[in-house]
Amino acid sequence: MTDLEFKYLENDGFISNDVFENEIFESVNFEKADFREIEFKNCRFLNCNFMGASFIDSIIKNCDFSNCDISDSYFKNTKLYFCRAEGANISQSHIKLSEFNECLFSYANFSNSAIENTSFENTFLKEAFLSEIKLKKTVFNNCDFSGADVFKTSLKNINLSNCKIYDLKFSENMWEIRGAIINPVQSVEIVKALGVKFV
Numbered sequence: 001m002t003d004l005e006f007k008y009l010e011n012d013g014f015i016s017n018d019v020f021e022n023e024i025f026e027s028v029n030f031e032k033a034d035f036r037e038i039e040f041k042n043c044r045f046l047n048c049n050f051m052g053a054s055f056i057d058s059i060i061k062n063c064d065f066s067n068c069d070i071s072d073s074y075f076k077n078t079k080l081y082f083c084r085a086e087g088a089n090i091s092q093s094h095i096k097l098s099e100f101n102e103c104l105f106s107y108a109n110f111s112n113s114a115i116e117n118t119s120f121e122n123t124f125l126k127e128a129f130l131s132e133i134k135l136k137k138t139v140f141n142n143c144d145f146s147g148a149d150v151f152k153t154s155l156k157n158i159n160l161s162n163c164k165i166y167d168l169k170f171s172e173n174m175w176e177i178r179g180a181i182i183n184p185v186q187s188v189e190i191v192k193a194l195g196v197k198f199v
Contacts, residue, residue, distance in 0.1 A: 008033055071109075091129075155180035165189065 016036040032052040054074040065085040109129040116136035131151040149169040156179030
């Protein structure tokens, strides 16, 4: 049993003011864990369960959460750098005052989440499920949304002008993109999605 697993069991899921580095966890249950002021560095989580977990005032660097269940989780004032969470289930989560930088979230599921006062920098969200998300004061800078599903997610006032938004999946009338900030080249892609043909 790792130190993290022991502390999770010993303290009813509450873990604070600690650093965990260069560890591998496989099929471990961290359900409803309460991580506060912790730091994960170079850790791999293989098929682990973080359902209902909280990450508060924490730093996560170069970690892999791919295919983990992180649904119904809560992130506040937490920074993720160079992390992978491809295929992870992050649905129905609340993310606020946090930063995601150089992360890979391709095929991840953020559906039905609330994201506010949070920034995504140089992050891949290719083919991600971003449906029915509530976005408030959220910044996306140089992110890749290619093929992402944004069904029923309003992008109004969201600046996507330096992001890749090819083949986004909208509802039939494409109301999701109304009011979004895009560049002229991107506008051509949107017009094509409407079925307009250029001559």
